[in-house]
Amino acid sequence: MSHHRRGGPLQGVRVLELTKVWAGPYAGKQLAFLGAEVIRVESRGSLDVTRSYGVQDIDKAPGFMAVNPQKLSVQIDMKSKEGLALLKDLAGKCDILIENLRPGAIERLGIGYAELKRERPDIIFVSMGMYGNTGPLAYQTGYAPCFVALGGLSSLVGYEGEAPRGMNIRYADSTFGTAAAFATLAALNHRKRTGEGQFIDVSAVETMTSMIGDSIMDHSLNRRVVACDGNRHAEMAPHGAYPCADGDWIAISIPTDTAWAALAGRMGVADGRFATLAGRKAHEAELDRIIAAWTAGQTAATLAETLQFAGIAATKSANSVDLVSDAHLWEREFFRTVTDADGENRVIVGPGHRMTHGAAITDGAPKLGQHNAYVFGDILGLSVEEQRRLADAGAIR
Incomplete structure (x- = not known):
């Protein structure tokens, strides 16, 4: 049973999110906005940098609150044996798992696609990496500035006759996250028709390159290297x-x-x-x-x-x-007002789409471990005493 029913096309779909920073959480955010129950796995011993960097209160960090509204938070220490067992049990009760950990980390933990598929054959496993999971560069990791540079976008951003100035890094993370969410929706549609799960391998660099297909094809076919040209457009002037x-x-x-x-x-x-x-x-x-x-x-x-x-x-x-202050954006519900765990209202950037029967978006980003009782009790069926024992053992922290 879902934490609470919000409507939307993904109502009843449960997502396990093992993600860090911005791109991975952004993919989960898009699914949450469509009505999915998205459960973030967190640990006090390994906090997301968006929770901890430069803030006094990890539950009020602006960066974290911006990208994690309408999600649930559960504390599991993936470095402990019992914590890892909890994680595997929880994954078996989810339709989708999204991860953007360092290359190879998910396999070393023993919760890669092959392992989880044995427990849940129809699971949709979404892996987000800088270069994906295969190829000679698959071992590399990076953040948004790497994505836009290696994908080719940064070289195009600048004024005519000047050196490139680079791309805003938020574009890279949100575009990468949106691509992963879109692929997940395609896999869900496939599973609905066939009953089959999928492994989805999403490369940040390839996602960025797909945004400049015309420039890539111009070089491939005509050997032209596109130079910076400010705000100009090939098919419009001025x-x-x-x-x-x-x-x-x-x-x-x-x-x-x-x-x-x-x-x-x-x-x-x-x-x-x-x-x-x-x-x-x-x-x-x-x-x-x-x-x-x-x-x-x-x-x-x-x-x-x-x-x-x-x-x-x-x-x-x-x-x-x-x-x-744009009245048009408010009227179109580009901005939404949500309520956090302390009952405070705050404004967030809502979904980029409108639906006749969309999901309710009412909750702000969760406090660390805010939904432990629901996840461990209602989903995994653990008694209060067992939850207390696991907390004392460090598996829940």
Whole structure:
């Protein structure tokens, strides 16, 4: 029986999460947002860095709270023999296991796919690694900055004529985590039709490379190495961010000649060189200077609204305050209010989708071991006395 029923397409699906930092927990977060019961295995002796780094209270760490809402937390020391036995028992009662431990760690613990499949043949085992589980580089481990660099994205991020500046690392972790969650959904659909479980091997580097398939194919077929080009786009011009009054910026994208005619009319520009995409691309630097001079004295938000009403893709470049105060995002439930274990309300970034019958999202990230009694008692059927003995022995800590 689930901890509580929240609805959603994954109601009744139980996930065991053996993950650290951001990418792995982000995959679990996506499944929790779809209604799955996601159980994080934690230990006071091996805290996730997002719980412990730079904070006084491990249950109030901002990084941890951001990526672990709507999950359960159970304490199991995987380094103890009895703790490992508890973990194996719990895995046998779960539909999905997600892990992003160091390469080979899960096998050394004796809870790899081969072992768990013997106990639960239809289990879906999701392994997340920098290079996956096979190949000459499978032994390597890394974090988001490694993912975006080795996947090729960092080399594309920078201004024209300058050295690369690198990609925001959050993109790597969240994209990797989302890819793992998507693969998990595909495996669940397969199991629903066939009854078969799966081993899913997700590579962070390959996930990142899949985001720049056009650049990879351009090199493979034409031997071209794509250079940094700021905000420019191969099929749109203008396409960039332009300065406005008060230090703000506006983003403008023009995908068609018709859209350019509308913008040109607003700007009072009548230059035949810019009438076609080919012409605008050929004179893009000059075009950007003309637009920047036009936007410079205007208020970004007001100008963006005016252009949007004219059918032109434009928006103020948003800072954090702009985002959290955006009425449209609140109306679309991009932000959600959840309640933590102490009864305090807090705002989180919700799912990137909307559903007619979506899962309720009401709970903040759990305290360490908040759901021990439920997991050990209701799921594993251990008595209170046995739970106390295991805690005294260090298996539950």
